[in-house]
Amino acid sequence: MATAMAVPAMAFPADQLRMENADREPQNWLMQFQNYGSHRYTRLNQINRNTIGNMKMAFTVPLNDVLRGDTEADNQSTGLVDDGFMWIDGGYGLIYKIDLRSGNQGVVVWKADAAVSRDENRRTRGMAMWENAVVHNLVDGRAISVNRDTGEFLWDVQVARIPHEKGGAADTPRMDREGFTAAPIAADGKMLVGQSKGDAGTRGWIAALDINTGEEIWRQYTVPGPGEMGHETWADDHGAWKTGGASLWTTGSYDPEQRVTIWGTAQPVPMFDPEFRPGDNLFSNSAMAWDIDTGEIKWYFQYVPNESWDYDENGVHMLIDAPFNGTDRKLVAHFGRNGFYYQLDRTNGDFLSAAQYVSKVNWTAGIDPKTGKPVEYDPNLQLQTYIPATRWARDDAEPKMACPDLPGGARWQPPAYNPVTRVAYMSGEDGCQQFAIIAAITLDDPPGAIDERGRRREGTRTVFPSAGLVSAVDVTTGQVLAQQRNPYPGKSGVLATAGGLIFTAFEDGELRAYTDDDLTQVWSFHTGMGVKAPFFTYAVNGKQYMAIVAGGRTQTTGRDEIPEPGWGSMLYVFSL
Numbered sequence: 001m002a003t004a005m006a007v008p009a010m011a012f013p014a015d016q017l018r019m020e021n022a023d024r025e026p027q028n029w030l031m032q033f034q035n036y037g038s039h040r041y042t043r044l045n046q047i048n049r050n051t052i053g054n055m056k057m058a059f060t061v062p063l064n065d066v067l068r069g070d071t072e073a074d075n076q077s078t079g080l081v082d083d084g085f086m087w088i089d090g091g092y093g094l095i096y097k098i099d100l101r102s103g104n105q106g107v108v109v110w111k112a113d114a115a116v117s118r119d120e121n122r123r124t125r126g127m128a129m130w131e132n133a134v135v136h137n138l139v140d141g142r143a144i145s146v147n148r149d150t151g152e153f154l155w156d157v158q159v160a161r162i163p164h165e166k167g168g169a170a171d172t173p174r175m176d177r178e179g180f181t182a183a184p185i186a187a188d189g190k191m192l193v194g195q196s197k198g199d200a201g202t203r204g205w206i207a208a209l210d211i212n213t214g215e216e217i218w219r220q221y222t223v224p225g226p227g228e229m230g231h232e233t234w235a236d237d238h239g240a241w242k243t244g245g246a247s248l249w250t251t252g253s254y255d256p257e258q259r260v261t262i263w264g265t266a267q268p269v270p271m272f273d274p275e276f277r278p279g280d281n282l283f284s285n286s287a288m289a290w291d292i293d294t295g296e297i298k299w300y301f302q303y304v305p306n307e308s309w310d311y312d313e314n315g316v317h318m319l320i321d322a323p324f325n326g327t328d329r330k331l332v333a334h335f336g337r338n339g340f341y342y343q344l345d346r347t348n349g350d351f352l353s354a355a356q357y358v359s360k361v362n363w364t365a366g367i368d369p370k371t372g373k374p375v376e377y378d379p380n381l382q383l384q385t386y387i388p389a390t391r392w393a394r395d396d397a398e399p400k401m402a403c404p405d406l407p408g409g410a411r412w413q414p415p416a417y418n419p420v421t422r423v424a425y426m427s428g429e430d431g432c433q434q435f436a437i438i439a440a441i442t443l444d445d446p447p448g449a450i451d452e453r454g455r456r457r458e459g460t461r462t463v464f465p466s467a468g469l470v471s472a473v474d475v476t477t478g479q480v481l482a483q484q485r486n487p488y489p490g491k492s493g494v495l496a497t498a499g500g501l502i503f504t505a506f507e508d509g510e511l512r513a514y515t516d517d518d519l520t521q522v523w524s525f526h527t528g529m530g531v532k533a534p535f536f537t538y539a540v541n542g543k544q545y546m547a548i549v550a551g552g553r554t555q556t557t558g559r560d561e562i563p564e565p566g567w568g569s570m571l572y573v574f575s576l
Contacts (some may be wrong), residue, residue: 160178
């Protein structure tokens with residue numbers, strides 16, 4: 001018996017067939033966003049409107065290793081669950097395997113430490129599962145594979161921060177700052193990773209790795225170089241494309257039928273100075289579809305050309321099959337950081353609809369119902385004016401107010417979609433920002449690098465308290481059905497359930513459940529620390545559990561009523 005107990009439990013391999021049918025295993029949570037379409041919906045319904053009042057904490061698991069050499073955590077990921085075991089990154093690439101089978105205690109089976117330097121960002125948005133391994137891409141530009149039974153490292157490859165033949169001149173400025181924060185996608189024997197450090201003045205790209213070896217198969221840059229489609233949309237004379245951003249820091253989706261992966265891209269860099277980078281700045285602020293086998297761009301849709309408010313659109317793009325305006329469509333649904341909810345045709349990227357979902361938008365008067373572009377957009381202009389009173393400009397004498405706030409809307413927070421009711425949900429924030437820019441300049445060493453003052457958020461910025469916002473949208477019409485506001489921003493995301501509920505969390509540390517039709521609050525629990533990770537759910541021995549990681553770095557300012565947050569990182573698990 002002692003020998004048998006020492007043998008690691010062997011879970012069934014997580015192959016392509018299982019991944020494509022993840023919805024049919026509601027007792028497990030096989031990928032970050034629950035399925036390839038990023039629905040974050042569970043068929044489990046034991047925890048429902050009638051039973052939610054009885055939901056209590058089942059157990060906790062501290063993930064405090066992240067605090068060794070640091071002062072706080074910034075965990076934004078979910079765990080992966082298969083056959084009663086969980087794999088989760090606690091921060092800095094330290095992977096835990098946890099035995100969940102008792103139902104009243106989470107037992108750490110092993111820890112695998114990728115040894116990421118504490119000089120790097122602590123942020124993590126999760127891992128992927130494939131066959132008998134968990135794969136992860138790290139903030140220092142490495143990709144790793146770990147045996148999910150034993151914790152043994154199978155391979156460890158430096159993918160970013162090394163010269164690449166397609167990088168060209170972009171390999172020189174700031175290449176050493178590349179890295180990953182978006183969770184990878186495991187599909188058809190490939191590990192898809194997105195270069196996430198555009199804000200550091202790097203050039204975004206997506207790559208496919210052989211999931212068994214880590215060897216790179218293809219790479220496609222999101223800012224086109226000379227001779228590539230779209231390069232002419234960087235119309236400056238100083239090579240702004242070399243450090244142009246358009247990074248991928250939120251995980252995309254995958255359409256197995258079309259064999260395309262669809263991700264959103266971030267803003268151009270420098271983010272607040274459009275005069276530094278005249279032109280539409282493709283493929284920033286876009287939805288992009290790549291052929292998974294070749295890396296070929298199949299289609300793209302740019303939300304805001306020559307954007308300047310940091311309304312990057314790398315947030316989750318859900319893949320939905322549903323009727324829209326009476327016609328069955330293959331949809332891409334996206335809650336934009338710019339304050340609008342968009343629907344596209346995922347076979348070709350054609351624009352279908354947009355609807356405002358935050359209370360105030362003043363950077364544009366609306367979205368053109370035919371083109372999907374802001375109504376002020378002029379394709380003949382290299383420098384867009386939009387609404388001058390809310391558009392940052394170098395000659396501004398005073399700061400200007402723009403809405404929504406810099407965080408949106410929604411950023412990385414994953415939305416959810418209920419395929420039964422055909423309603424999509426988001427949890428984010430609602431507010432405005434006031435800003436005056438400092439002009440960006442180029443530097444000679446290294447060539448084309450961007451002056452630190454103009455690259456990011458330097459200048460005069462007034463922070464106004466943002467409210468939390470939960471929205472429900474009917475995907476068959478593209479119209480907002482219900483909304484609920486909270487005093488504090490929502491940076492967690494949403495989980496939708498067959499029990500008629502949605503679950504989310506807010507920056508002050510409060511977890512909440514709402515009815516999924518009119519968004520009536522029916523449950524809450526306070527963690528005592530900031531929360532940025534979303535809920536996920538699983539079942540063991542026929543019993544449903546709700547799980548979430550607390551330990552997100554709090555960013556809210558000007559809110560004296562929020563008590564000092566507790567530091568740490570903790571997995572909370574609830575049940576009836």
